[in-house]
Amino acid sequence: MVVLREGMCPGLDEGLLRDLRAADVKTVEDLVSSDIEELAQKCSVSYKGLLAIRRVLLAQHTAFPVSGADLYEELLSSTAILSTGNPSLDKLLDSGLYTGEITELSGGPGSGKSQVCFGVAVHISYRLKQSVVYIDTTGGLAAGRLLQMLQAETSNTEEQMAALQRIHTFRLFDVYSLLDCLYSLRSGGLQQASVGGGSVKAVIVDSVSAVISPLLGGIQNEGMSLMIQVAGVLKTMAKDFNVAALVRVTQSLMCSALNARGISSVNPNPSQDTSSSYCFET
Amino acid sequence: MLRPVSSLCLSPSVKLKLVRAGFQFTTDLLHLRPGQLSAEAGVSQQEALQVLQAASADAAGGGVTALELLQKEAELKSIVTFSSQLDEALGGGVPVGKTTEICGAPGAGKTQLCLQLAVDVQVPRCFGGVEGHVIYVDTEGSFLLQRVVDMAAAAVRHCSLLAEDEEQRVAMETFTVETILSNIFLVRCRDYVELLAELHLLADFLSARPKVRLLVVDSVAFPFRRLLDELSQRTRLLNGVAQHLITMATSQHIAVVITNQMTTRLRGGQSQLVPALGESWGHAPTIRLLLHWEGPRRLATIFKSPSHMDTTVQYQITADGFRDTEQPELPQSKRRQT
Numbered sequence A: 001m002v003v004l005r006e007g008m009c010p011g012l013d014e015g016l017l018r019d020l021r022a023a024d025v026k027t028v029e030d031l032v033s034s035d036i037e038e039l040a041q042k043c044s045v046s047y048k049g050l051l052a053i054r055r056v057l058l059a060q061h062t063a064f065p066v067s068g069a070d071l072y073e074e075l076l077s078s079t080a081i082l083s084t085g086n087p088s089l090d091k092l093l094d095s096g097l098y099t100g101e102i103t104e105l106s107g108g109p110g111s112g113k114s115q116v117c118f119g120v121a122v123h124i125s126y127r128l129k130q131s132v133v134y135i136d137t138t139g140g141l142a143a144g145r146l147l148q149m150l151q152a153e154t155s156n157t158e159e160q161m162a163a164l165q166r167i168h169t170f171r172l173f174d175v176y177s178l179l180d181c182l183y184s185l186r187s188g189g190l191q192q193a194s195v196g197g198g199s200v201k202a203v204i205v206d207s208v209s210a211v212i213s214p215l216l217g218g219i220q221n222e223g224m225s226l227m228i229q230v231a232g233v234l235k236t237m238a239k240d241f242n243v244a245a246l247v248r249v250t251q252s253l254m255c256s257a258l259n260a261r262g263i264s265s266v267n268p269n270p271s272q273d274t275s276s277s278y279c280f281e282t
Numbered sequence B: 001m002l003r004p005v006s007s008l009c010l011s012p013s014v015k016l017k018l019v020r021a022g023f024q025f026t027t028d029l030l031h032l033r034p035g036q037l038s039a040e041a042g043v044s045q046q047e048a049l050q051v052l053q054a055a056s057a058d059a060a061g062g063g064v065t066a067l068e069l070l071q072k073e074a075e076l077k078s079i080v081t082f083s084s085q086l087d088e089a090l091g092g093g094v095p096v097g098k099t100t101e102i103c104g105a106p107g108a109g110k111t112q113l114c115l116q117l118a119v120d121v122q123v124p125r126c127f128g129g130v131e132g133h134v135i136y137v138d139t140e141g142s143f144l145l146q147r148v149v150d151m152a153a154a155a156v157r158h159c160s161l162l163a164e165d166e167e168q169r170v171a172m173e174t175f176t177v178e179t180i181l182s183n184i185f186l187v188r189c190r191d192y193v194e195l196l197a198e199l200h201l202l203a204d205f206l207s208a209r210p211k212v213r214l215l216v217v218d219s220v221a222f223p224f225r226r227l228l229d230e231l232s233q234r235t236r237l238l239n240g241v242a243q244h245l246i247t248m249a250t251s252q253h254i255a256v257v258i259t260n261q262m263t264t265r266l267r268g269g270q271s272q273l274v275p276a277l278g279e280s281w282g283h284a285p286t287i288r289l290l291l292h293w294e295g296p297r298r299l300a301t302i303f304k305s306p307s308h309m310d311t312t313v314q315y316q317i318t319a320d321g322f323r324d325t326e327q328p329e330l331p332q333s334k335r336r337q338t
Helices: A014-022 A028-033 A036-043 A047-060 A068-078 A087-092 A113-127 A143-153 A157-165 A175-193 A208-215 A222-241 A252-258 B012-020 B034-041 B045-056 B066-075 B084-089 B110-120 B145-162 B166-174 B177-182 B192-208 B221-225 B231-252 B278-282
Strands: A102-106 A131-136 A167-171 A200-206 A244-249 A261-265 B099-104 B133-138 B184-188 B212-218 B255-260 B262-267 B270-275 B287-294 B297-304 B312-318 B321-324
Touching: A014 A036, A028 A047, A036 A047, A102 A113, A102 A222, A113 A131, A113 A143, A113 A157, A113 A167, A113 A200, A131 A175, A143 A157, A143 B066, A157 A167, A157 B066, A167 B066, A175 A208, A175 A222, A200 A222, A208 A222, A208 B231, A222 A244, B012 B034, B012 B045, B034 B045, B084 B297, B084 B312, B084 B321, B099 B110, B099 B231, B110 B133, B110 B145, B110 B212, B110 B255, B110 B321, B133 B192, B145 B166, B145 B177, B145 B321, B177 B184, B192 B212, B192 B221, B192 B231, B212 B231, B221 B231, B231 B255, B231 B278, B270 B287
Parallel strands: A102 A244, A102 A261, A131 A167, A131 A200, A200 A244, B099 B255, B099 B287, B133 B184, B133 B212, B212 B255
Antiparallel strands: B262 B270, B287 B297, B297 B312, B312 B321
């Protein structure tokens, strides 16, 4: 359902557009699904011209098949596995977070979900020297804690500061600002964020359910649609830019929507130590 | 990737009209003028203008690096609790810009701690305080003015003993019980509708009084625990309240302190005392503090915080307010009915 516009493809000029509109053909879908012969008669334009326009539009809006071998080749060359900095968690996840995938983290209040997010952010920015986008929707992001974790890694202040600069934070507290942010990251913001550091390798959303749960329940059903949109944009972002998305949710509310790998933490103590002995189960 | 119109922050009816008119993605809107859009989609001129603004807005500029965030955090002070052990456990006191929940059984001292914070937030800067005003949202009717007067008098006494240099002596002239009381704005909410309405109106109140540094909601549980017939609606409203409070705390740089009651959970035949309002509410506050009894001792436990260890400290409530226990080995605290 894309609206027909001038200059969309050769031959689609203002006059033709006006004629099409008069025949109640407004969108690409309308044009493609209508009978071209009838339309050509109605608008008194050449049948061939309309057919050419239809073919170009179809080509513009279609998806192309890719061979499995090519896809595998691409997968091997572009997928990176980001270590979480915690050996037992890495082992559980088959050596870490995979780029191009969404990993979901869930657990009760105070079980250490945010701590895992902080740990991953610090590990990627300090050890791997790559950028991280951290979207905080609960106000729980404490830069002091990130610094504390970095201090456990290195005593060099310059390195600590450099690592902190590679973590880009957004503090957004409603679903529309989250969507605004994700879409603008999707359309170019990610490259901007990577200027001055490594490329963005991970997008952490802590947490998705905080912004979606105020919209769920009751009679409105918009919340569901918005939830699916968040999931959709994260998925395409993960695939197209090869970043690992780490999504923190509070309940299993997003499970089916994201079709993601889930980790759930069962240790109720957010430990002070960075190399905390979390205990994880799939 | 094309952004669907339905993901924009617009009213559902406008979005429906846009989609019916064939505008599925924001790219379809960008080349239009408000007049054209209003004619084609059947929305008013003003709505069309809003649509176009929303579609062309770019939000990626709002991010900061963690380093800048660290500097901002360092500028924000914490509100001391007048209990040095609790301050130490919290890294200097109740943090400004975050939400802190105080849970506890009746009589554990939740309201006492809130009243104490309402006084403490006004301690002048030269004494290491925040020097801010307070909004106190009382839903239980437990705000006792006489108790605030006691605590304020004790705080003034304490600071006047500490005053050494000229600056502090000047500050003491305005730090009196009267000024403390005049800087506490009390809002009495009787049910959840009043509470929600008040929270929505607070933004205006805050912009008129930029010195407000503390918002107390005592308690959030009381009005919501009565709304029991529709549990899913309660969860939705509570989650909305939580996001609202977090937004306010972060954008206006105020400490938000909420109190919560306790409830009994049965698990495997055993009963356990847990904070009320359910599991999903538990995710909302950044820091959760539990006040409880162990024999005759009053204990405060941090059991959720992104930047502090789980710690338990002892405290007492004296005539002057919330204080450390003087002799930890010989607990003196007497149970005080609030």
